[in-house]
Amino acid sequence: MRVYALVGPSGTGKSHRAIRLAAELHCQVIIDDGLIIEENRILAGTTAKRSSTRLGAIKTALFQEQEHRDEAVQALLRCAPKGVLILGTSEGMVEKIAARLKLPAIEKIIYIHDIASSNEIRKARYNRAHHGRHVVPAPALEVTRNWTDALINPVKVFFQKKGSERKTWAEQSVVRPTFTSLGNLSISTPAIVAGITHQVQEVPGVADVGSISISHGDDGVTVRLPITAVYGQPLHVLGRKVQRLAFDILENMGISVLAVDVTIEKLVMK
Structure with missing residues (x-):
């Protein structure tokens, strides 16, 4: 084929x-x-x-x-x-x-x-x-x-x-x-950020979500997602989990995603 x-x-x-x-x-x-x-x-x-x-x-x-x-x-x-x-x-x-x-x-x-x-x-x-x-x-x-x-x-x-x-x-x-x-429907950047922040904060091991930035391109969006993680866990596993969650949130909104870049900026004790 x-x-x-x-x-x-x-x-x-x-x-x-x-x-x-x-x-x-x-x-x-x-x-x-x-x-x-x-x-x-x-x-x-x-x-x-x-x-x-x-x-x-x-x-x-x-x-x-x-x-x-x-x-x-x-x-x-x-x-x-x-x-x-x-x-x-x-x-x-x-x-x-x-x-x-x-x-x-x-x-x-x-x-x-x-x-x-x-x-x-x-x-x-x-x-x-x-x-x-x-x-x-x-x-x-x-x-x-x-x-x-x-x-x-x-x-x-x-x-x-x-x-x-x-x-x-x-x-x-x-x-x-x-x-x-029915007119046009658009999703504002603050609405996208709020949707990601709310759900990522619920992920076990995430202590806080930093200032999310979103860049819009012709083929989709690139998301930069900083988080604060709880000390004492595999950080690469947590990072992938957050990355996949953010990607799925955007896809369910009908938004084409080019990349989700997760940065673990801080570690805190539980």
Whole structure:
């Protein structure tokens, strides 16, 4: 099985171009926003575009729920595709999806700027921001089976496969997700810090949590987490436990994590 990825910021037209790119790469399956799509048929999954919040949409797209993930893995095993195309907003995101769905390592990452012009990307962003229009790379019939209230209209995409003279077409669905009508959702840095601090303070062996700093990058956040530890325990074990806890807290918030750097600054007697 060969695995590819299409990466680009949200709203830049990845889903719109997914069917054509999958055909060029000979990929029978597209993984997009929590769905497993095989040649215009939804095999499994729950679309992130049905989530009531943006945070919920991120968690769905990353297959964070065990039942959702297991369903997707089983669907991939049943259809046994020779090629898979994963869509995501960052390299880290598509790599997480591949790992969670037990797929081989990604062979090649294609970036949206490689296959779409700046003008096309601007137009896609405008439609997303002003009209709340999102694309699902599957026919309207597939989408409306479980999502009748969000369909805007079907769109036909014409393309030509490599090595073929015959042009073909595929149908996509333009939808308006529930969360677009509720306004934007953002998580402030103080809220993130408070969430980490509260739970890390409960870890046995942690006496205090220092001033947490968070750096935001294009692909995720880097957290610097200083703690005061209780003397008389394996510090490397405590450090790993705190690091894993902070990482899981952020992931459950739907935040992509680049690194969690834990520093044991002080030791105190119990």
